[in-house]
Amino acid sequence: MRHRSCFSLFAGLALVFCLAVGTAAAGPVQVDIYGPGQGSLNLAMAAPLGPTPGTPVSGMGVKLNGFINENLSFLPFLRLVDQRAILGGTVMQGYKSPDIDLKRFQLAGADLVVTAGWPQGDASGSFVELRVYEALSGKLVFGKAYSHVEDGLLPNVADRFCSDLMKALTGRGEFFKSTLAFVKHDGKNKRDVWLVKPVGRDLRKITNLPGEALSPSWSPDGRFVVFSHFDDRSHALGVWDRLTRQVQRIRFPGNTVIGPCFLPDNKVAVSLSSGRNPDIFLLNHLFKKERELEANPSINVSPSFDATGTKMAFTSSRMGGPQVFMKDMTTGQVTRISKTGSYNTEPSISPDGTLVAFTKMTDTGHRIFVYDMVTQSERQVSFGPGRDEQPSFAPDSYFLAFTSNRNGAQQIFLVTRHGGDPKRVPTGPGDASFARWGMIPE
Numbered sequence: 001m002r003h004r005s006c007f008s009l010f011a012g013l014a015l016v017f018c019l020a021v022g023t024a025a026a027g028p029v030q031v032d033i034y035g036p037g038q039g040s041l042n043l044a045m046a047a048p049l050g051p052t053p054g055t056p057v058s059g060m061g062v063k064l065n066g067f068i069n070e071n072l073s074f075l076p077f078l079r080l081v082d083q084r085a086i087l088g089g090t091v092m093q094g095y096k097s098p099d100i101d102l103k104r105f106q107l108a109g110a111d112l113v114v115t116a117g118w119p120q121g122d123a124s125g126s127f128v129e130l131r132v133y134e135a136l137s138g139k140l141v142f143g144k145a146y147s148h149v150e151d152g153l154l155p156n157v158a159d160r161f162c163s164d165l166m167k168a169l170t171g172r173g174e175f176f177k178s179t180l181a182f183v184k185h186d187g188k189n190k191r192d193v194w195l196v197k198p199v200g201r202d203l204r205k206i207t208n209l210p211g212e213a214l215s216p217s218w219s220p221d222g223r224f225v226v227f228s229h230f231d232d233r234s235h236a237l238g239v240w241d242r243l244t245r246q247v248q249r250i251r252f253p254g255n256t257v258i259g260p261c262f263l264p265d266n267k268v269a270v271s272l273s274s275g276r277n278p279d280i281f282l283l284n285h286l287f288k289k290e291r292e293l294e295a296n297p298s299i300n301v302s303p304s305f306d307a308t309g310t311k312m313a314f315t316s317s318r319m320g321g322p323q324v325f326m327k328d329m330t331t332g333q334v335t336r337i338s339k340t341g342s343y344n345t346e347p348s349i350s351p352d353g354t355l356v357a358f359t360k361m362t363d364t365g366h367r368i369f370v371y372d373m374v375t376q377s378e379r380q381v382s383f384g385p386g387r388d389e390q391p392s393f394a395p396d397s398y399f400l401a402f403t404s405n406r407n408g409a410q411q412i413f414l415v416t417r418h419g420g421d422p423k424r425v426p427t428g429p430g431d432a433s434f435a436r437w438g439m440i441p442e
Contacts, residue, residue: 029112029134029141031077033170033398038418041111041169044081044135045069046100047090048116048128054093060151061122067158068114071176071199075166076420081110096131097138106135114165124150130161132168142168155201172396178437180401181206181216181225182412185431193227193240198399198414198437200426206240207247213238215259218438219266225438226260226268226287237270239287242440250287254278259302269293269303269312280314294327294334302346306353313337313347313356324358324371337371339378344369346390350397355417357381357391357400368402370417381419393417394437401425401435 031039045068048061056062072078083090085108093099095117105113117129131143144164146157159176167173175198184194184205191212196203207213211231218225222242229238229249235257236249256273263269266285271278280294280303294300298318305312312327322345324338338344343361350356356371360380368382368391382388386406393400400415404422410431413422425435 029169031169033077033172033416036418038077038416040077040079042079042081042109043072043112043114044086044105044108044110045083045090046092046095046105046113046115048118048122049092049095050118050121053099054091056091057118057122059122060124060126060149060154061116061118061128063151064128064149064154064158065116067155068162071158071162072165074175074199074414074423076416076423077170081105081108085109095129096143097133097140100133100138102133102135102138110135112141122149128157132165141165159197159199170398172398174395174439175399177439177442178395179218179440180412180425180435181218181227181438182427182435183213183216183227183433184427185410193225193238194427194432196425196427198394198401198425203426203428206245207238209238209247209249215434216436217261217268218436219262220264220439221266222438222440224262224266226262226270228257228260230257237268237283237287252289261303261305263305264307264309269305271301271303277317280312293329304347304349304356306349307351308353311349311353313349313358315345315347324356326356326373337373339371348392348400350393350417351395352397355393355397357393357402357417359389359391368400368415370400379419381415381417382413382422388413390434392436395439401437403433403435 045065047056048065050057086104088104095115102113113133113135115131120126127147129145132141163173163176180196183191186192192205193207193213193216194205214228216225216227225240227238229236235255236251237257240247252272254273256278258271260268260270268283272281277299279300282290282293284290296318298316300316302315303312310329315322316325321342324344324347325334326337327334341360344358346359348357354373359366360369365384366387366389367380368388369378369380371378386404388402388404390403391400398416403410404413410433412425412432412435415422
């Protein structure tokens with residue numbers, strides 16, 4: 001069956017047809033990334049081929065394979081097979097069945113093999129066919145073709161392909177479609193909001209205001225980024241509009257604006273000081289105060305919501321030191337979920353509502369923990385060295401971004417809900433912190 005759609009963000013790049021749907025095959029390769037004992041697969045990349053059988057391309061095809069390799073290195077459930085381990089090399093006679101010989105990849109331990117074919121060569125404006133095969137059975141997992149490919153669009157092709165691959169294997173592919181908003185230090189008393197892909201591409205600054213920005217948050221529709229901002233005179237809510245590229249500062253009585261966070265309906269929750277201590281308020285779509293969400297004689301900050309908007313995690317000092325609480329937005333019931341330790345803060349609830357990540361002060365420093373709402377237990381997912389803080393769940397409820405100074409400067413790292421080896425997100429020189437996930441519409 002022939003399927004057509006377009007990448008509206010990428011001029012000249014079109015997804016022209018599905019070569020196959022992997023899930024239609026009996027017993028397709030799958031990875032459960034949410035359950036305990038997460039498995040992994042070995043993946044190999046075949047050399048990209050041109051129109052002549054057995055002849056690899058050397059231009060855009062090699063670059064695209066490089067971007068795909070780089071992307072897939074961020075997936076902890078995939079291990080890339082060293083090309084040197086493949087006896088006979090990675091150049092095959094063909095790139096699609098029946099002209100492929102996967103035996104050499106299987107002998108090297110590969111579970112999956114990616115092939116790339118450039119039927120017209122890999123000059124600018126040509127198209128590429130990308131396929132993924134099971135090494136043992138030779139079954140096609142999935143395949144897609146991309147037309148009007150240009151050198152500058154290769155990272156976008158890689159992102160789309162890797163997103164489709166992750167979705168075919170796990171059921172979720174948002175990681176490669178996501179964009180992180182974060183804060184970057186730019187001199188004394190100067191911090192601005194930047195954007196970057198979680199693999200470190202498309203790095204760009206979106207604000208340039210005197211003073212310091214903190215705690216950015218994406219709107220669910222991908223249009224706005226809100227953040228706390230303060231300068232020598234005042235605290236304010238900063239709002240960046242992706243469509244107009246304009247930034248505004250919105251003042252509130254009390255001169256304290258802490259940790260804004262979007263709700264699923266594009267309204268904003270933020271801590272404002274109406275008295276001695278800040279409480280959490282709801283702002284409407286015009287960023288005007290609408291009503292209180294959580295008020296208490298203590299400090300109430302750092303709201304975070306699940307994808308339904310019915311659960312709000314937040315930090316409160318109502319029991320002395322800072323602790324993490326959960327509020328049922330339907331019943332109003334508030335429950336403490338940080339069970340141990342005297343200092344727990346900066347909660348981030350997973351979009352699926354099953355987990356809450358937060359920062360805990362331990363004997364060895366600040367570390368990231370995850371509380372399981374189902375089992376009512378917590379586990380540590382970061383282990384330093386240095387200071388680990390500011391966790392943020394990705395849209396897939398699998399990846400976590402956090403800030404760490406384990407290498408000296410503050411940098412952004414990725415782990416999963418299970419923990420594992422942290423992967424640093426390249427953000428260039430300067431301290432980087434407060435990473436928050438968003439999805440820009442295509």
